Amino acid sequence: METTSQIEQLWPIAAFFIILVIMLIGMLLLSYVLGPKTKSRAKHTPYESGVISVDDNRTRFTNHFFLYAIFFVIFDLETIFLFAWVIAFDEVGWAGFIEACIFITILLAALVYLWRIGALELKKRHEPSRSRRAS
Template identity: 70%
Template structure:
């Protein structure tokens, strides 16, 4: 018996043993455990590779990173420019609306993808439900558009401009209160007669 014949006979014996353990003797089909392993092994490989990649990145970061702690180690880094003083103007949160609208409409798009995949199974009832869902989305989009939330312009003045205007109004009000007196009253004089 040659080497290759021995290898092929060993392969056939191993394949028969593997088939005998994987086949349910009553049904003649692969067992549920074997089917589950065949379906889940890509996910297990993915998580193993993910953990290996994570360990590599953390190890490289630790090995190549700075070893000493200095005064500015934990301070925020921004373009390498040292901040001269604290920021005095406030930033608007106008882009917060865009983030919220994106999340809302993006999640609803995911529901629509699920509906498209099951389009043949859900029939006319599913089509009517999806049409109502799309109609509600369109009404919400029209409402958001009508209130002006999709416009990229500020509805309020910047904080610095608001402070300047309020200070000017306060100064003008104080100045007007000093010089304006009711018509029926005489100017107040000092009780000492001056």
Template identity: 75%
Template structure:
């Protein structure tokens, strides 16, 4: 039993430290944060667009594909970073494996470009009314 505890204590200490840090940050944010009730404080703001009463800008799901592609290719960069750290130890076999990995990534990028996944198909225009939006969606199908 004591052998299992010696294996688990670093993870338990990590989670305990994490919970303490989160609690301290939330309490400090509450104590040190401003308490002013300004009119602009409750206005929705996202991605540089201030939503005013009649501004109903809609973003299609295609817009978020860029973010997904970024995350995927960013993770691939992390794998390559691990290869760079062990470059001397891996030698030529590691170089060949990394080259194959990069070739697969390049093939995926070319495929995404060829199917049009990297081009915006719709402009993000304000929608005039809910009824005109639904008619547009029905016409596109």
């Protein structure tokens, strides 16, 4: 009896993964069949973030790109925490409301701190390393 109950509970998950794998294989096959078949020199050139990577290209990126990504992830995760609080609003009551207010206050303090130290300002644009050496 218990084994039948477990199978009944797990079949939707198994069906989901089977359908997922079938869709994945189908999309890969469709892109292979319908995709362009041209061969050119540019097709095999690495291209990432708008920069064509060649031996002569010595563009260096400063860390502000990394900082923007980290700030986004941090504040995005905090939004998820606030969303969970909103869903459980009836259960947490006033104690939960006070905790959420403290949480938002800490977030605002962190944002003001980042703003005051200039971490949100785009100080330098990326430039080729040759022009930095020349200056």
